Amino acid sequence: MSLWMYEMKKMFLLQKGLLFIGLYFVLNLASMMVLDKPANPDIEMNASQYLAYLNQVQGPYSEETERFFSDEAAKISSAKVALQKVTDDYYDGNLEEQEFLAASGPLENILQNEKGFQLIYDQYTYIRENPANRYFLYTNGWDGLLSNDSLDFLWLLLLLLLIAPVFGFEYESRMDALLLTVKKGTRHHAIYKIGLALLTVAVLCLLNAGLRYGFYQFKYGLENGHYPLQSLSYFGTSTKNSTLFEAFLWVTAGKLFGSLCFAILILFASVWLKKYAATLFSSTAVILLPYYGMHLESSKYFLPGPLGFMISTGFLRGNEYKRNPFKDQLDVVFREVSLSALSIVFAVTLCLSIAMLVMILIRRTNVWSAGKRKLWRRASRLMLIFCMAMFVLSGCTSSGRTGTSDIYNYSSRQSFENERYRFYVDQTDLKNIRIVFEDKKTGDKGNFVRNPMPSLTRVENNIYGNGMHVYYMKYDFDKSGFKENINRFSVIEVDTTNFQERIVFEKKLGTGKSTILGLVKASDQDWKFFTAIDSFFLDEHSFYFIGQGEIRRVDRLTGDMRVILRIPVLRSVAFDGRTIYYINEKSQVVKYDTKTDSETVIPDLITRDFVLTDTELLFLNRKDQQKIYALDLRDSTFRKITDVPVQSIHCDGQSIFYVNKEDLKQYRIDRDGQNDTLIQN
Amino acid sequence: MVKLIGYEWRKHFLKKSIIAAMLLFSALNVAKIYSVHEGSSLLSKNVTGPAWKELYWKMYEEFSGTITDEKIEKLMAIYRPLEKQTADLTASTTYRTSNTYLTNVYEDWNFFRFNYVNPMKYAYDYKAYAHGVVTAAKDNMGFYESIGNSYEYQKNAAIAKLFQGRSITSFSYTEMYKYYVQYDFSAFLALLICLYGLMSVFLSEKETEMDTLLLTTKAGGVKTVWAKLMASVLFVVGVCFWFWIVDFVSFSVLFGSWDAASSPLYVLEDFIHASLNVSLGQYAVLSALVKTAGMLVFALAFLLISCLFRNALIPFIAGLFTAFGCIYLEEAYMGSGRVLLKIINPFVLVVNRELFRKAEFVPLMGYPLPSYIAALLFAVAWGVILLCAIMIVVRKNALRKGGRKACRYGCMR
Structure with missing residues (x-):
């Protein structure tokens, strides 16, 4: 069996590497599915309206786009007024039904997408600031893929689990001394180990990037990858010329480089310190301390080491400021990493990594070792204790309450x-x-x-x-x-x-x-x-x-x-x-069933104010001078309650309180139309 | 036993790597506190420039100490004209005119508003506010008694008792404590060091296959386990107190004052409903103790995880994962009214401002138990469970290796 195969068998089977890798991908996918929220949820909640507009303006900003927005804004506001007028005319008897339908139909179509227009208009105000490199596009997919600098904690743990035993396994059992007695057990074997570790990390990193790309492609879609990076507000002030897809490739390359450097660091620490605990502690500290300890978000990108590259989106961001509330000045919240600074950080990190590799080879090591004991039985017993403890500590409550609801x-x-x-x-x-x-x-x-x-x-x-x-x-x-x-x-x-x-x-x-x-x-x-x-x-x-x-x-x-x-x-x-x-x-009353998500218009009922009671719908009848009517919800029959036009209405138990449109005074009347009395001048 | 503890302590914790980590992390901690000061303090040169600091300490001589009508009038004599001038935002922004303390009238207004007027107003109004709370709580007591809700009755009685007689009589510089009580980074550092240090406690013998041999020695069974546990406790307490002292000293030095030590905890506006009537100085000590208690629970968890394996690889990863899981859950419930979900997590002891910033209660057999006591009880419960689990795991190990032989030997006899 070749050394490659032996080392692979050891890493993936004996040290349960495959299990950890599988677990990582399952957890990673599950966390993406459960925890991923769209960067702009409004777009998802109004997708059809938004996309209707986006399809018309997608791409670069132009004078035509400018005209489109001003025309559309005017069209929407005039449609609102026109629809109100047409509706009023119809209910006042000035229009026939056919004429009303012919006039209101197109106006409704315009107003249907109003929320979508608001969303695209927000995008327009952002793009207008710098139209040269900001394009109209659907952003949630690319934002999800690129617009964050979160450290993948699970990835960090996986690398520690896979790489630390590469050399640490032999050190743990003190078999490293035997290495010297093996024919190919010195530098030759160390190169194989390092090669396998780096290759594994590279493959996993690329698979991970592919998985993320696939997830966002599937969930949101990643169209228009050739648009400029600045189309996303997260990179709005960036001075780097790149398309979205190129940015993804750069970020992936950065993550790959960062992960490889981190792997080398773990290998180096394990060879140098020869203890699992010290290796894991030092490697974790190198990543976590700058990540959580740096005050300025951009500082970690100026620090040579794997961290900046593992969250490399920051290398593509521009300068960001916030206003100082005490003095008339802007304070830096993110400082752009210039190309020269990036080159220096890259070069220093690369040199450090190479130096660490050389050090590993100088202290080359190798040997195989025996298996591990199974402790699952003991662990399962402990799990039982914990479950019981959790039950005792947390308690449980339930509040199942069913039945009728109040209106x-x-x-x-x-x-x-x-x-x-x-x-x-x-x-x-x-x-x-x-x-x-x-x-x-x-x-x-x-x-x-x-x-x-x-x-x-x-x-x-x-x-x-x-x-x-x-x-x-x-x-x-x-x-x-x-x-x-x-x-x-x-x-x-x-x-x-x-x-x-x-x-x-x-x-x-x-x-x-x-x-x-x-x-x-x-x-x-x-x-x-x-x-x-x-x-x-x-x-x-x-x-x-x-x-x-x-x-x-x-x-x-x-x-x-x-x-x-x-x-x-x-x-x-x-x-x-x-x-x-x-x-x-159209001033119609619509019933929306929350169980079936279906809508039904109540026929022949035109109003702008109604009150629902347990058996009736009280409303100001637009067709009869705003007089109070009641619709019986059981048999759909109408009943007139007042003979006077009413401005507003509210109901309290069996009493209806209304403001008379003629004298603007408040009255009270029973729901059956009796005892109409003035209560307030 | 003491000798054994000393030996275990030296064996596991008196290591160059731990000392180096302590020193390095302490330096990082001080740097972080410096960045907190530079990024947040109203007197730092990054936020407001050097002039604010100079003017603050000049004015502080006049306005610090017991709040008197004379001081208030004097302060308002400076502030009211500034407020009038800036009310319609048309005042001149000319640089350093003769009647301004700082660059212009707006900066003067901001300076006095945020540094003196708002804090002094809060302090002055607090007595009336506390009285209002007591009145409302007593009113509630009558109401809940009338409708037979004894839990709410007792809860309001506790609130009334807690707020009775509260007042802030003096004005002092509290900014240091404001940021000190929110500072958690040192706890994170201490947690990492504890995780690292504790990994070897039960694993060092296992890694060298000496654990079997240990059982054959006179003090090699339960006695050694207890010695290991005691040494671990001493280590965790030592690490924690070192970091808490570094925190307090660094904050005091960098913010330039710890004058407010004798002021009540509720002098901090975020602690307006503080669940304890203690001074800021006392709170600093109490907080350190409670934080340490929280860290001890995590230490026991790390020890238990390490007991289950033969090397430190998976225990370290699992310990880190557990710690981050608890931090995540604590962050999710910080500020939440769902008190039980908040306090069941032992990490709440580490970020104990959540327990002391507001008087919250959890029902225990119809009795309102203050949330900080409940959190401590939960931590004790976690501690006992983890300790029992460790003893089970370790003893099982001893029984399996030594017990069977002993049984066989007994049967033969």
Whole structure:
């Protein structure tokens, strides 16, 4: 058997290299599948609208593009006005249905892609800053592949596991002295070992790069690789001329070089220190300490050694600044690595690696060794102990709650009523607007949110109620620097039988300075959305957040978020536990089934305001001068409630409160149309 | 036994490599603290320039110490005109006019706002805020009692007791403590050194096949194991305290003051709801002790992992993986209201600001237990479990090798 084969057998079979490699690829793929989030999730959530625009402007910026954007912006804003006018004309009887459909159809088509236009317009504002090297393209794929400088921790561990035993295996069993007695056991054998180790690392590194490329190609698509690198905002200020695909090749080459240097370092450490612990410790420290210890993000790229190359995307980034809040100046947050600096770092790293190789050969070593003991039986017993300990320590809770849901209305997002209490936002003291509850029997009033320590917390004045459970939203802040930063968004469930609170949803929004190593990063997109939430409701499986003209559903179990509805002008939204009711651009009421994700338009109902009750849909009939009507949800029959035009409406139990359009005074009327009384002048 | 511990300590930890690593890591630690100061302190030349530092310490003589009405009036006499001038952002930015302390009126305004007015206002208002917390908590007690929620009643009673009589009476330079309590890099360094140092404790004999021989000696069984464990504890405590002392001294020297040692912990705005009524100096000591307790749990975990293998390769990787897993989980739950998930992780003791920055409680048989006590109890539980596991693994080894023979010998007799 040749030396190659023997060494390969030892590395891959005896030292379980194949097992570790397989485990690495499985874990790597699993972590990419589970943890990878699109750089711009809005694009994914509005893919069809965005792509419709992108297809028209893809490529370099031109005057034609400029005209396209100004025309399209004008077209969208005029379409909005025109559609409103056409709709008004139709409901006022000035247009026939055919004419209305003919006029509204094209306008709706224009407005359909409005969110997509906003996204492409954001890209346009970025490209306009430097049109020469910034092109329009779909960025999520390339951003995922290139726009990060995270150290692949699993790759680091794999290299340690594979390379440390190459020489360490013999040292461990003190068989290295025998090497001298073997015919080809000196330098010759050491070269074989080094060659095999480096070849393995190179192949694995290329396979890894291929896997990542394949993953992003499959998940997002990596088209337009010939576009300039600066098309991605991560590299926006870079002065290096490269296309996206070339950048990927450069990064891969950098990672390959870095990984090979790291492998040589491990080999050198193992030959020099002759102990596993010392080898692993020194090799790990060389990588991890500069990675986590350097204050300026770019410093690690100026440091000769494998680290910079293993995360080589930074070599392609440009200078980045942030404004100093105390002085009128810009502070550097990332300093570009010039080509000359890169050459020096590369040359020094290469020289160091060659020197280490020479040192290894001088201290050449080799010998084979015996097998290992199996400790799995003992390990499995310990696993059992740990599982039991985990069970004891963690405990387990469950809260399966099924049954009917109370009705949610967007217009009543600041109030709710259950059997015992009425909850509402008390605005009598403008300096202390708060959510209060009122005992229906005794009339006693008190604060609903009973946190005695209100600082660094902001409670939003929106609630959602379902039976005895009432929910509210809050933001927690930290003040680890000199400014307060939002740290978390939470939805709290209050069991109103005993006012016990429980967190049912939490989202980390801030990274701040108070993180340990910065392993968990919050997304800017999440921050934007969760800090602009108007209202929310929920069911057993999901949370529904209303904000920025959208309703997004967040899965309770996985935390997966997606846009389910786009409602540019939010007037009325209601939820009955399964179906979401909302008003579309044509002032029709649409039912969205959250179980089947299907939509149905309620026929003959035109309105801009409605309130859902348990059996009826109360609405201001656009076809009858905004008078209050009720649609029976069981048999779909209409019933008129008032004979006067109404400006606004809200419902409280069996009472309807409305503002008369003629005298602008507030009235109360029973839901059956009786007892119409003036309550406020 | 003491001799045995001393011998084990010398054998495993008195190594050139460990001493070299300690020295190198200490230097790195000081460099990191220097970068924290240069990158964050309002008095560093990188953030604000040298003039702020000079002016701060000049003004500090006038405004430090007990907060009095006279001092407040004097400060506001400087600040109010600046606030007025900068209110509509039309004031001149002319460089160093005669009536400015720094380059222009905006910089003066920023200087006094961030260094004196905001911290002094916070200190002055704290008494009223704490009183408000006590009132709200007492109100809650009445409410929860009326609806029969005894857990919340007791929780609010604890909060009322905690905040009763809180006030900040003096003004001092707290920036050093502000960044000191958030500093974790030294813990990471200590963790790496512990991981390295502890790998050889049970493996050195195994690697040289001397573990069997050890069992034949007089003190070679459980006694040696205990000596190894005690020596490891001493090593971890030594490493930790060395780094915590380096931290404190470096922060004090680089920030130029540790004046605020006698100020209460809640003088730091992020600790407005501090779960303990201790001074910053006391907190520094307490934090060091709690951090060390956390490191000991990790040390036991590293020892247990090393017991399972015959060389350091997989134990080191597994230890590193475990440590990063715990750090990741801790980061994910930092600031979270899900207290139990936060405190079950022993790494919370290492970043113990999470335990002391806010009064949080976990229910224990209907009783609200402060989160820091619960975290310590969890750490003790982890420690006991890991210790038991180590003893099982090591004893099993002894029994298998020595026990069978002993049994055979006994049967023959």
